[in-house]
Amino acid sequence: MLLIKNVKIVSCEKISEEQDVLIEDGEVLKIGKIPASAGMTGKKAEMTVINGNGEFLLPGIIDCHVHFRTPGQEYKEDFESGSKAALMGGVTTVLDMPNNVPPIFTNELLEKKRAIVSKMSLVDFGLYFGTNGENLDEIKKVKNVAGVKVYMNVTTGNLLITDPEVLQKLFKVKQRYALHAEGETFDLALKYLLESSNEFYLCHASLKREVDKVRDLKKNGNKKVFMEACPHHLFLNKEDREKHGGYCCVKPELASLEDQNALWEGLKDYTIDTIATDHAPHTKAEKESEKPAFGVPGVEFSLPLMLNEVSKGRLTLQDIVRLMSYNPAKIFGIKNKGEIKEGFDADLVLVDLNLEKEIKNGNVVSKCGWTPYAGRICKGWPVMTIRGGEVMMREGRIVGEGKGKEVEFG
Ligand code: NCD
Ligand code: ZN
Numbered sequence: 182m183l184l185i186k187n188v189k190i191v192s193c194e195k196i197s198e199e200q201d202v203l204i205e206d207g208e209v210l211k212i213g214k215i216p217a218s219a220g221m222t223g224k225k226a227e228m229t230v231i232n233g234n235g236e237f238l239l240p241g242i243i244d245c246h247v248h249f250r251t252p253g254q255e256y257k258e259d260f261e262s263g264s265k266a267a268l269m270g271g272v273t274t275v276l277d278m279p280n281n282v283p284p285i286f287t288n289e290l291l292e293k294k295r296a297i298v299s300k301m302s303l304v305d306f307g308l309y310f311g312t313n314g315e316n317l318d319e320i321k322k323v324k325n326v327a328g329v330k331v332y333m334n335v336t337t338g339n340l341l342i343t344d345p346e347v348l349q350k351l352f353k354v355k356q357r358y359a360l361h362a363e364g365e366t367f368d369l370a371l372k373y374l375l376e377s378s379n380e381f382y383l384c385h386a387s388l389k390r391e392v393d394k395v396r397d398l399k400k401n402g403n404k405k406v407f408m409e410a411c412p413h414h415l416f417l418n419k420e421d422r423e424k425h426g427g428y429c430c431v432k433p434e435l436a437s438l439e440d441q442n443a444l445w446e447g448l449k450d451y452t453i454d455t456i457a458t459d460h461a462p463h464t465k466a467e468k469e470s471e472k473p474a475f476g477v478p479g480v481e482f483s484l485p486l487m488l489n490e491v492s493k494g495r496l497t498l499q500d501i502v503r504l505m506s507y508n509p510a511k512i513f514g515i516k517n518k519g520e521i522k523e524g525f526d527a528d529l530v531l532v533d534l535n536l537e538k539e540i541k542n543g544n545v546v547s548k549c550g551w552t553p554y555a556g557r558i559c560k561g562w563p564v565m566t567i568r569g570g571e572v573m574m575r576e577g578r579i580v581g582e583g584k585g586k587e588v589e590f591g
């Protein structure tokens with residue numbers, strides 16, 4: 182048993198008074214004022230007590246867009262290094278994209294990936310399925326995935342689909358679709374959305390016009406559209422592209438300050454549903470080459486960057502829980518996650534809003550060894566990450582070794 186004493190529990194709605202959380206068998210057993218002697222009736226019962234010292238306890242972050250590169254590109258990242266980086270950033274669940282080598286187009290490849298990943302991941306995980314537009318029978322058979330990822334623009338990997346006939350046929354198959362659609366294809370994606378009975382999760386919003394369009398759709402009562410924003414589009418813009426070259430090369434590309442501000446508005450007015458990182462690690466050599474690979478890492482620093490905005494008053498802790506844990510669980514139907522609640526998984530992150538620390542390339546845990554946020558000072562950091570009742574990260578160190586499990590999609 183694990184007892185966390187004296188924490189303020191954060192939900193989307195409110196922050197509680199100081200309370201205690203009792204954990205057994207990976208789940209939250211009880212919340213309230215709990216004496217350290219609770220559950221000590223049996224002789225064998227062991228109780229570990231952690232004093233939260235009045236700090237904030239959030240449900241573990243669910244990052245619904247990562248590229249951990251297993252299988253096939255483990256030289257950039259693998260599920261072990263990626264999941265350790267995740268724990269550093271308070272992330273206890275990730276949803277991983279299918280642009281692997283080879284891409285996950287068949288159930289056989291999916292099963293293989295599942296088997297490898299469950300042996301490597303220190304966080305809970307869910308997987309997306311891939312499509313080339315020709316594997317509709319495979320899509321109809323697929324079980325327990327986050328959704329089908331559709332790449333409508335050129336990006337890292339070989340999964341591009343542009344043929345409108347193929348896309349139209351695809352979106353008729355019942356599934357949740359996660360879309361990479363930018364520029365003109367964003368409008369096309371919305372057209373398909375209106376024709377389809379499926380839910381569309383629009384990845385990595387980057388432009389004001391995209392946010393405006395989704396705001397209108399939601400105002401008109403559309404309940405099938407969901408929008409994601411990523412830290413690099415929230416914290417970096419065109420100027421960084423000019424300053425940092427290949428290291429800030431990402432799809433969709435970094436946009437203007439006006440676009441950046443529109444994303445922040447979208448976060449506050451419920452147009453944007455989630456913050457996910459699109460953690461897309463590439464080696465330094467790949468970023469420094471003539472033709473830099475698209476993508477930036479993010480899973481380690483998304484939460485501290487957002488907590489720093491809480492310190493500055495731009496966001497609340499409740500906003501963070503809504504965008505980074507509660508909504509991801511709701512949208513993807515992930516069972517027993519996204520809230521701190523009796524009977525739910527004990528995925529928790531303790532944050533210290535007063536801790537001030539600089540982000541440094543030298544501290545990066547991701548295999549890629551760099552971050553586009555180096556040099557920034559964040560006030561507000563995760564100081565403990567608990568996944569399935571096990572303390573996995575404490576004060577910037579990975580201390581747990583238990584493996585995560587695949588999530589269940591409802
Ligand atoms: C991603 C990658 O590297 O896998 N790159 C990126 O620029 N975002 C792919 C993607 O999400 O488009
Ligand atoms: Zn993408």
Ligand code: ZN
Pocket residue numbers: 417421422424425428429553
């Ligand atoms: Zn930069």
Ligand code: ZN
Pocket residue numbers: 246247248278459460461
């Ligand atoms: Zn991506």
